[in-house]
């Protein structure tokens with residue numbers, strides 16, 4: 001057990017899928033895993049371990065924002081031996097060609113700051129996805145005919161962004177989408193030599209103002225979960 005995870009040693013699989021929302025962790029575990037077992041509920045942050053096509057996998061919430069994700073990623077890797085971490089999140093589209101329901105595979109994640117920022121002092125560290133995971137996720141999404149984009153995203157500390165100039169500058173530099181965790185996930189994984197990738201479903205759009213109707217969310221998120229599972233074990 002760690003400060004934030006009540007799982008026993010051995011309860012967490014080497015492969016962990018991480019949605020921000022603990023209820024998405026429960027839904028994904030109950031929908032896609034065989035024999036899912038609740039292994040953590042400290043502070044209501046749900047984690048389940050089960051089997052997918054004979055492979056052991058944990059689906060564990062990260063909470064919203066990089067400080068929360070950082071706690072779980074550190075403990076999952078350092079204390080429980082997780083080696084592959086795939087974020088399954090929602091994101092806001094930032095380019096006109098990135099539509100609602102599309103997937104974004106985050107090759108890099110910019111941020112103004114993140115919990116690891118202090119380590120690097122004057123260096124602007126470039127958090128990047130694991131290449132083997134990124135390549136597999138792109139291959140699998142293409143084979144399934146799921147619309148997807150690969151490129152840079154922005155990991156923000158702010159959901160209700162007041163800085164129009166910041167959004168404009170990031171958009172002008174090709175940033176595909178905004179979410180709130182990937183930059184820290186990539187940095188923590190790099191620190192421990194683990195593999196990480198963020199697969200994101202566009203749930204709303206900063207340019208067009210569109211949003212995914214709530215009744216459609218599960219189906220759209222389902223593609224993302226299946227691609228994440230297939231990616232982890234291919």
Ligand SMILES: O=P(O)(O)O[C@H]1O[C@H](CO)[C@@H](O)[C@H]1O
Nearest residue numbers: 019020021064089090179180
């Ligand atoms: O859908 P999740 O994984 O929570 O991700 C996005 O949604 C939350 C904001 O609503 C933030 O956590 C953001 O990164």
Ligand SMILES: O=c1cc[nH]c(=O)[nH]1
Nearest residue numbers: 090091092178179180
């Ligand atoms: O962080 C997020 C997630 C979804 N949509 C946004 O605009 N921001």
